[in-house]
Amino acid sequence: MRVLLWLIALAALAVGLSLAARYNAGYVLFVLPPWRVELSLNLLVLLTLGGFFLLHLLLRGAAAVLAMPAQVAAFRADRLHAKSQMAIQDAGRLLLEGRFGHALKRAEMAYRAGQSSAMATLIAQVAAHNMGDRQKSEHWRELGGDRADDPLRMARLMVDATVAAESRDFLRARAALQALEREKGRHIAALRLSLKVEQGLGNWREVLHLLRQLEKHHAMTPTQAAALRLRAHRGNLRALGDDRDGLGQYLARMPEEERRDPRLALDAARRLIAIGDCSEAARLIEDALAEQWDSALVSAYGECEGGDVLRRISHAEKWLPSQPRDAQLLLTLGRLCRRQQLWGKAQSYLEASLSVRPLLETHLELAQLLDYLERPEEANSHYRAAAALKVAENQIAIQ
Numbered sequence: 001m002r003v004l005l006w007l008i009a010l011a012a013l014a015v016g017l018s019l020a021a022r023y024n025a026g027y028v029l030f031v032l033p034p035w036r037v038e039l040s041l042n043l044l045v046l047l048t049l050g051g052f053f054l055l056h057l058l059l060r061g062a063a064a065v066l067a068m069p070a071q072v073a074a075f076r077a078d079r080l081h082a083k084s085q086m087a088i089q090d091a092g093r094l095l096l097e098g099r100f101g102h103a104l105k106r107a108e109m110a111y112r113a114g115q116s117s118a119m120a121t122l123i124a125q126v127a128a129h130n131m132g133d134r135q136k137s138e139h140w141r142e143l144g145g146d147r148a149d150d151p152l153r154m155a156r157l158m159v160d161a162t163v164a165a166e167s168r169d170f171l172r173a174r175a176a177l178q179a180l181e182r183e184k185g186r187h188i189a190a191l192r193l194s195l196k197v198e199q200g201l202g203n204w205r206e207v208l209h210l211l212r213q214l215e216k217h218h219a220m221t222p223t224q225a226a227a228l229r230l231r232a233h234r235g236n237l238r239a240l241g242d243d244r245d246g247l248g249q250y251l252a253r254m255p256e257e258e259r260r261d262p263r264l265a266l267d268a269a270r271r272l273i274a275i276g277d278c279s280e281a282a283r284l285i286e287d288a289l290a291e292q293w294d295s296a297l298v299s300a301y302g303e304c305e306g307g308d309v310l311r312r313i314s315h316a317e318k319w320l321p322s323q324p325r326d327a328q329l330l331l332t333l334g335r336l337c338r339r340q341q342l343w344g345k346a347q348s349y350l351e352a353s354l355s356v357r358p359l360l361e362t363h364l365e366l367a368q369l370l371d372y373l374e375r376p377e378e379a380n381s382h383y384r385a386a387a388a389l390k391v392a393e394n395q396i397a398i399q
Contacts, residue, residue, distance in 0.1 A: 083109075088116040091123045103127040104136075111143075118144065118152045122159055129163045137163060154184055161193055170200040188219045195228070204235035226261075233264050237271050244275050251284070260287055262294035269300050278307030286315060295328040302332035309340045327357035331365065338369050360389040 030036070087110040094103035107124035111117050121144035128137040141163075144156055157180040164173035174197050180190055191214055198206040211229055214220045220228075233254070240246045251259060251268060258264060265288035272281035285301045288294070301316065313336045316329065323329050330353035337346035350366040353359065367382035 088119055095123055095127055100127040100130045165197050170197050173197045204232040207232040230263055234267050237267055242275050260291040262288055262292055262297055266297050266300055273304040278304035282312055298332050299328045302335040309336055312336055325356050327353045331362050360386050
């Protein structure tokens with residue numbers, strides 16, 4: 001409808017102009033002696049309009065020619081920008097695909113183009129690190145800089161910490177993670193990396209702290225956490241050495257469910273036995289066995305030579321009704337009775353242990369008892385049985 005109205009308006013204008021020109025008898029006279037030019041007014045109007053239109057076209061053409069270099073430059077810049085954006089996207093994709101050499105080349109291309117240079121340095125640093133080129137990785141790290149106003153500063157700190165941790169430069173990794181924590185706090189990935197770093201530095205107390213945080217956020221499976229917790233507690237127990245008071249305080253602060261873990265209780269009990277605290281070692285083993293039966297713990301129960309041996313015999317005999325065929329329990333009772341000079345009970349328990357399962361330690365224990373009782377022939381038979389078991393164990397180990 002609008003087009004039709006325009007056509008009608010143009011047609012009306014054309015008719016009006018033609019009528020006006022038909023009845024217009026005016027003329028224009030140009031005199032420049034000795035020349036005279038006489039034109040009709042209609043022709044002059046047409047020439048003026050045509051000249052104006054031609055001049056307009058010439059000026060627009062000249063402006064287009066003059067603007068051409070700038071347009072070419074803008075076109076080239078746009079094309080370079082598009083190529084660099086494609087290069088940085090390809091670099092990120094190739095890095096995730098594990099094609100580190102190609103990722104490094106594409107990141108270098110994006111960096112030279114001057115587009116996304118900060119991201120390009122990060123990708124290049126990670127790619128070079130994964131290629132094992134430490135020098136090139138450091139080069140890209142330095143190019144990235146360390147500016148407070150860097151929009152990628154948090155990402156850069158995380159990459160620095162990851163690269164340093166994987167290079168076993170744990171102190172540098174810790175410094176980067178501490179800087180990250182000061183500025184933004186530690187997220188789950190940073191906590192996991194901190195856990196790895198503190199393990200590398202042997203800071204087992206901090207490892208336990210980080211484990212509890214990760215468990216609270218459900219960022220570790222119970223199996224993973226249990227294995228790391230055991231390792232951390234073992235590291236702390238080793239660090240305490242012969243510090244009797246420190247060991248007691250550490251065990252007292254330990255959560256009940258962790259202290260009763262059989263593997264940890266065994267390590268802690270043997271540490272207590274080594275420093276002569278048999279009473280505390282016995283209580284620790286008793287608490288752990290009340291939660292879960294473990295033959296290795298029962299064996300450690302009879303290792304300490306001091307303390308209240310009669311009490312331990314009485315307590316161990318209470319376990320017999322529920323564990324009548326545990327060879328380690330019978331061996332432990334035999335050891336404790338021999339230590340208390342209860343020769344008959346000791347022999348009875350040791351022979352019962354051998355009837356359940358012949359162990360090298362049981363043969364040796366019984367042989368020493370029979371030697372003391374001046375029964376050399378029976379003692380020698382048990383020494384020979386112990387030697388045969390030792391040979392069999394060595395052969396199995398060699399195979």
